[in-house]
Amino acid sequence: MILCFVLSAGLESCFFDPGENIYTKKLETIGEFFENDTIFEEFAKVLNETKVMGMLKSYGEYTCFAPTNQAVRDFFANSKFGSLENFPIDSLKNIVLYQLIENDAIQTVDFTSSRLRSNNMVNDQLQVRYDSLGDIVINGMARLLMWDMELRNGVVHLTDAFMLPDTATIDQKFEAEGLKERFSIFNQALKETGIARLMHKTEDQTEYSYYSVKTGAKVIIPRYYKFTIFAESDSTYARLAGIHSLDDLKQWCDNKAYGDPSLPIDDPQSSLYRYIAYHCLDRVYYKKDFENYARRDGFGDGYEVIETMYPNTLLEYRKAKGRIVFNPETRNDTIIENTGTFLTTESIYQDIKAGNGVIHELDGMMEIPDQASFFHKKMRFNIASFLPELMNYGARGQKVLELPDARLGGPQYFENMIIYGDAGFVLPRYDYTGSWIRHHWDEILIGMGYQAENWAQCNSATEYANTRYDVHLRIPPVPVGTWEIRFGFTTNQYRGMAQLYFDGIPAGVPLSFLPTENYGISGMDEQTARKVLYNNGFMSFPTHITDASGNNTAYTRTDRMRRILGVFSFSKMEPHVIRLKTVEPGQLSLNFVEYIPIEMVAEEGYD
Numbered sequence: 001m002i003l004c005f006v007l008s009a010g011l012e013s014c015f016f017d018p019g020e021n022i023y024t025k026k027l028e029t030i031g032e033f034f035e036n037d038t039i040f041e042e043f044a045k046v047l048n049e050t051k052v053m054g055m056l057k058s059y060g061e062y063t064c065f066a067p068t069n070q071a072v073r074d075f076f077a078n079s080k081f082g083s084l085e086n087f088p089i090d091s092l093k094n095i096v097l098y099q100l101i102e103n104d105a106i107q108t109v110d111f112t113s114s115r116l117r118s119n120n121m122v123n124d125q126l127q128v129r130y131d132s133l134g135d136i137v138i139n140g141m142a143r144l145l146m147w148d149m150e151l152r153n154g155v156v157h158l159t160d161a162f163m164l165p166d167t168a169t170i171d172q173k174f175e176a177e178g179l180k181e182r183f184s185i186f187n188q189a190l191k192e193t194g195i196a197r198l199m200h201k202t203e204d205q206t207e208y209s210y211y212s213v214k215t216g217a218k219v220i221i222p223r224y225y226k227f228t229i230f231a232e233s234d235s236t237y238a239r240l241a242g243i244h245s246l247d248d249l250k251q252w253c254d255n256k257a258y259g260d261p262s263l264p265i266d267d268p269q270s271s272l273y274r275y276i277a278y279h280c281l282d283r284v285y286y287k288k289d290f291e292n293y294a295r296r297d298g299f300g301d302g303y304e305v306i307e308t309m310y311p312n313t314l315l316e317y318r319k320a321k322g323r324i325v326f327n328p329e330t331r332n333d334t335i336i337e338n339t340g341t342f343l344t345t346e347s348i349y350q351d352i353k354a355g356n357g358v359i360h361e362l363d364g365m366m367e368i369p370d371q372a373s374f375f376h377k378k379m380r381f382n383i384a385s386f387l388p389e390l391m392n393y394g395a396r397g398q399k400v401l402e403l404p405d406a407r408l409g410g411p412q413y414f415e416n417m418i419i420y421g422d423a424g425f426v427l428p429r430y431d432y433t434g435s436w437i438r439h440h441w442d443e444i445l446i447g448m449g450y451q452a453e454n455w456a457q458c459n460s461a462t463e464y465a466n467t468r469y470d471v472h473l474r475i476p477p478v479p480v481g482t483w484e485i486r487f488g489f490t491t492n493q494y495r496g497m498a499q500l501y502f503d504g505i506p507a508g509v510p511l512s513f514l515p516t517e518n519y520g521i522s523g524m525d526e527q528t529a530r531k532v533l534y535n536n537g538f539m540s541f542p543t544h545i546t547d548a549s550g551n552n553t554a555y556t557r558t559d560r561m562r563r564i565l566g567v568f569s570f571s572k573m574e575p576h577v578i579r580l581k582t583v584e585p586g587q588l589s590l591n592f593v594e595y596i597p598i599e600m601v602a603e604e605g606y607d
Helices: 030-036 038-049 069-078 087-097 184-192 195-199 234-239 247-256 271-280 289-292 388-393 460-466 527-536 599-601
Strands: 002-006 012-016 062-067 100-101 126-131 136-138 141-150 154-159 209-211 218-220 227-232 303-307 316-321 323-326 350-354 357-362 381-382 417-421 426-430 442-452 467-479 481-490 497-502 538-540 559-570 572-585 588-590 593-598
Touching: 030 038, 030 062, 030 141, 030 154, 038 062, 038 069, 038 087, 062 069, 087 100, 184 195, 184 227, 184 234, 184 247, 195 234, 195 271, 218 599, 234 247, 247 271, 289 316, 289 323, 303 467, 442 467, 481 588, 481 599, 497 559, 527 538, 538 599, 593 599
Parallel strands: 012 141, 062 154, 227 357
Antiparallel strands: 002 012, 062 100, 126 136, 136 141, 141 154, 209 218, 303 316, 316 323, 350 357, 381 593, 417 467, 426 442, 442 588, 467 572, 481 559, 481 593, 497 572, 538 559
């Protein structure tokens, strides 16, 4: 049942008993509901003042975290403006939009103890926690008092406070009460190495935009700087390594030979600098992200390999028995117990949210493994995993996103992918589908919208068939050794042909992206067909990539393929560049790249 009463201090509070089915979906819109129920009287005034009420009366799908009347009154009384009438409208509207999620009605059954699946309307990720009483708290400041109120155009959750964006940068977050004492050594190392200064950025002020093929309207896509930090607590340092000070940590790093011990600690070649940089990522990962991107149901432990802020190093994470572990040892692609470093089990020290990132506590020492030996194994890199901008915008695995125009001489949105258009504009698109659940869902499509001189001239033919591109894709560093490098792609009738290059050298003959390509395996048994494909420089898609029904890509299905770029020997671990340049106009699909030590090819199987 719902019990509404007024506390002695005048704070209105409503509690929902989920044991009774007391709430059925109403035919009202969210806006009409707010106008008709006195519980939301003060919030309705704010919605009308900011002109957001009209949106909540319209068609669509929204999630709204609506503060109580008392919470609204307290917010204005405690602000420097003192009242609704004196509050700047633009600032107030941003606060209102912070309480709203568009195009997604999220009920509490879909809340997880990490972040909500969709960003709010100012594109911030909202964090979910359950406190010691089992209450749901959003962003550490708004407790749910009543929830899952279904309306015609979405769902409403009543909260005891407005949610406000966190303005502290990720390095400043360590100064917060409870964190400064817990992570004092790591915090000091972060600052004195100078790495903290690299994390003061929040948003690129360059305008990245495109003109919608459908409407002609100009669309601006923000480019955010966000970070992830993995930190050991003082107690972990003391318990596992006898470290009680910054000097102790430096000595421990020097003993591990991570860098030059004679250099000052703010030198990127020093051992302490490298150790702290290895704990930092230039993209945001919530615990839920680690869990999602390591999914590989039914095919052993899933994994993802990513770059750290220590240049030319890799970090692997896997999901093991419900927990996230970093750099575990494996045998036959299965984790060996008691290896690697786990995220802490204390939920209050997971997903510590800052204005430009998130902090996770580790329950062990995250050492830097020898890159050449530890990563001497087959690795697959999903395209989105080395494009931090997708993570920081909140798009990866969540939304289809058209991206800014790529034109010769224009601003490039991605740091690791440079896209040129030979004529007009080339509009890239981030695409994903939840049905290919073991494929990490996503791909980059180049040429979803070809821009003519006038957008109105665009039609299905020019959007796809006339696209000409020149894409330079920086791929993660390859460890020392001899490796076979592969490129994953998909085909359809709108795609053309491209010449592929590896570090500027042509990689075989041009590659056709049309589904009519004949690979010469018709009528062959599986073993023979796979040999013929490999000898011709191709492979079927990995076995574990299946659709929602569990059906994998059969070896006879040639609309999803891997192209072998060649065998390369590297004496230094560093990034490399795959270039794809139009031979025959058409769309381009970018899915993944794959590295495998050459001596492992014969025994790798079909995955």
